[in-house]
Amino acid sequence: MIVAGNWKMFPGPDPAALAARLAGITGVDVIVCPAYVALARCVEAGLTTYAQNVHWETEGAYTGEISAPMLLRLDVGGSLVGHSERRQYFGETDAGVARRAQTALEAGLGVIACVGETQEERDADDMETVLRIQVDAIRDACGVHDRLVLAYEPVWAIGTGRTATPEMAQEAHAFVKSLLDRPVLYGGSVKPDNADELLSQPDVDGALVGGASLDVESFASICEAAARSHS
Numbered sequence: 042m043i044v045a046g047n048w049k050m051f052p053g054p055d056p057a058a059l060a061a062r063l064a065g066i067t068g069v070d071v072i073v074c075p076a077y078v079a080l081a082r083c084v085e086a087g088l089t090t091y092a093q094n095v096h097w098e099t100e101g102a103y104t105g106e107i108s109a110p111m112l113l114r115l116d117v118g119g120s121l122v123g124h125s126e127r128r129q130y131f132g133e134t135d136a137g138v139a140r141r142a143q144t145a146l147e148a149g150l151g152v153i154a155c156v157g158e159t160q161e162e163r164d165a166d167d168m169e170t171v172l173r174i175q176v177d178a179i180r181d182a183c184g185v186h187d188r189l190v191l192a193y194e195p196v197w198a199i200g201t202g203r204t205a206t207p208e209m210a211q212e213a214h215a216f217v218k219s220l221l222d223r224p225v226l227y228g229g230s231v232k233p234d235n236a237d238e239l240l241s242q243p244d245v246d247g248a249l250v251g252g253a254s255l256d257v258e259s260f261a262s263i264c265e266a267a268a269r270s271h272s
């Protein structure tokens with residue numbers, strides 16, 4: 042079980058307070074993904090820390106980007122790639138996401154690669170086609186890498202309070218795993234009150250939490266739910 046908190050462009054909780062609250066929880070790999078400026082503080086607090094993105098080159102003239110070796114020098118353990126907000130607002134493509142994942146893995150980082158369909162795509166019955174295109178790009182670049190984790194984040198469930206039902210999540214996760222056999226986290230309005238149900242699904246291997254990861258207590262209770270589902 043893995044629970045990752047994506048703080049997005051929010052300051053997030055105090056890393057030391059969060060680390061203290063999480064200290065007693067066992068059986069779950071907890072990861073925080075703060076903004077770049079808070080990476081060092083999270084590492085110093087003893088939290089397993091991932092960036093929210095990483096570039097596909099190790100250095101170069103890429104204003105505004107951060108490379109895998111830079112993250113490694115900060116003792117950052119890995120990075121998200123392909124978050125739907127990167128795809129939606131910053132024009133990231135399947136090919137670019139795959140290259141980011143590949144470079145990060147080759148450098149020694151862990152990767153959580155995000156995939157998921159929009160409401161329009163689901164309504165048009167295109168969910169499997171979209172997931173297949175997204176996952177195939179990652180698989181072709183990275184293979185079945187042991188530091189690669191996937192996250193299924195239906196875009197319509199992100200920040201909307203509309204969670205996929207446990208059955209919908211299970212179905213999508215099983216499909217993603219049939220394409221690339223790695224752990225799959227669920228993301229999209231995961232909260233303390235729906236975490237048990239979602240995490241008890243056989244192919245849901247953890248959660249990628251946005252809004253609820255900004256509050257120490259709610260994030261900790263999702264981690265506790267993951268610990269319960271594991272035991």
Ligand code: 13P
Pocket residue numbers: 047124194198199200201202228229230231249250251252253
């Ligand atoms: P919310 O939990 O706020 O819906 O965000 C999910 C997400 O995008 C995590 O990466």
